[in-house]
Amino acid sequence: MPRLVKRKSAKVGLPPGSLVHVGDEKLREAKITVIDYDQSKLQESEITKAEECLVLKDKPTVTWINIDGVSDARTIQEIGEGFGLHPLILEDIMNTDQRPKVEDFGNYLYIVLKMLLYDDGKGTVVTEQVSIVLGPGFVISFQEREGDVFNPIRDRIRTARGLIRKMGPDYLTYALIDAIVDNYFAILEKLGEKIEYLEDELVTNPTLETLREIHELKRDMIFLRKSVWPLREVISKLEREGSKLINETTGIYLRDVYDHTIQVIDAVETFRDMLSGMLDIYLSSISNRMNEVMKVLTIIATIFIPLTLVSSVYGMNFTHMPELDLPWSYPLVLVSMAIIAGLMLVYFRRKRWL
Numbered sequence: 001m002p003r004l005v006k007r008k009s010a011k012v013g014l015p016p017g018s019l020v021h022v023g024d025e026k027l028r029e030a031k032i033t034v035i036d037y038d039q040s041k042l043q044e045s046e047i048t049k050a051e052e053c054l055v056l057k058d059k060p061t062v063t064w065i066n067i068d069g070v071s072d073a074r075t076i077q078e079i080g081e082g083f084g085l086h087p088l089i090l091e092d093i094m095n096t097d098q099r100p101k102v103e104d105f106g107n108y109l110y111i112v113l114k115m116l117l118y119d120d121g122k123g124t125v126v127t128e129q130v131s132i133v134l135g136p137g138f139v140i141s142f143q144e145r146e147g148d149v150f151n152p153i154r155d156r157i158r159t160a161r162g163l164i165r166k167m168g169p170d171y172l173t174y175a176l177i178d179a180i181v182d183n184y185f186a187i188l189e190k191l192g193e194k195i196e197y198l199e200d201e202l203v204t205n206p207t208l209e210t211l212r213e214i215h216e217l218k219r220d221m222i223f224l225r226k227s228v229w230p231l232r233e234v235i236s237k238l239e240r241e242g243s244k245l246i247n248e249t250t251g252i253y254l255r256d257v258y259d260h261t262i263q264v265i266d267a268v269e270t271f272r273d274m275l276s277g278m279l280d281i282y283l284s285s286i287s288n289r290m291n292e293v294m295k296v297l298t299i300i301a302t303i304f305i306p307l308t309l310v311s312s313v314y315g316m317n318f319t320h321m322p323e324l325d326l327p328w329s330y331p332l333v334l335v336s337m338a339i340i341a342g343l344m345l346v347y348f349r350r351k352r353w354l
Helices: 050-056 073-083 087-094 151-159 169-204 208-240 248-313 329-350
Strands: 031-037 042-047 062-068 101-104 109-119 124-135 138-143
Touching: 031 050, 031 151, 042 050, 042 151, 050 062, 050 073, 062 073, 062 169, 073 087, 073 138, 087 109, 087 124, 101 208, 109 169, 109 208, 124 169, 124 208, 138 169, 151 169, 169 208, 169 248, 208 248, 248 329
Parallel strands: 062 138
Antiparallel strands: 031 042, 031 062, 101 109, 109 124, 124 138
16 A cells, blocks of 8 residues: 655755655666657657657657656656756656646646556555656656556657657647546546445445455545546646646546546545545444444343342252242252243343343
8 A cells, every 4th residue: 555655764964856756766877768750750769768869859750758767866867957847847747746737837737647457466556656757749758657548648659649659748648638638537536446345235234354454444545635636726727827738628528537537536535525524334233233232231131130040049048948848849940941031032132222
């Protein structure tokens, strides 16, 4: 399960702009892939040295540079220096505990998002920071690990499907953001199925495992909420502040993404309320079960109180007890005790205590 707060002790006391990785190290060496395209041609490659990207900086085509592995400080620094990125931006890229945000530096935009993936094996949500730099003619994306939700975008670029090959880097940035937001719906669908299953289990047979799963789902909702709520501000800022790097036509598509973020937020809040209610139901179920057990034990103890009294009376060792000399005294006492127990059960049933 991912941490709610990542350790930042390695950065304590260092000057601003120091390139120190914060987070779990996924890849020791960064993997760089480049897709360079326009409406008529496409070039896709994997490069080994960061300086090879610089020749694409001033080309009239759209260049998408994707870097997997933000713990490689050397590669991050070379890319940053080559494209003129501020040292504080490079620091934020390597600090994977950033809040989703957008910063306008005039000649480029820096966007931070949280990409969520669902681990089917563990049944948990995995979070990853994605940093996007939008410049004139290029888009640079930084990811913590290999594997993302961008494959449909790559396929659209390769097959020239849709508008992506006809539009600029701002539309590519929109497509990356849209892919991340759309994947939130897939995550919510899987979590919704788990919640429905747990609701049925709560009614039939709540266990400690049920409580554990509810707790894990509540943590997943925290990650979703932390990822989506700030994203609404990011999309709104991209849409309304009118950066020179974002065309008016792309702003229409950003409004659509904004609507999607609102839908995700509504779903997350609904699921959070449901999980809180499920936790109350679980506690009530456990309390009711305990009350049922105590009721049964109380009834048993109550029935045995008069039986214990009878047996204790005839267990006293007095010499002059006339009943002790009767030949049928033992079975008579047993029958009397059975009658007392039966009458008490009838009384309890009439009172609806049973």
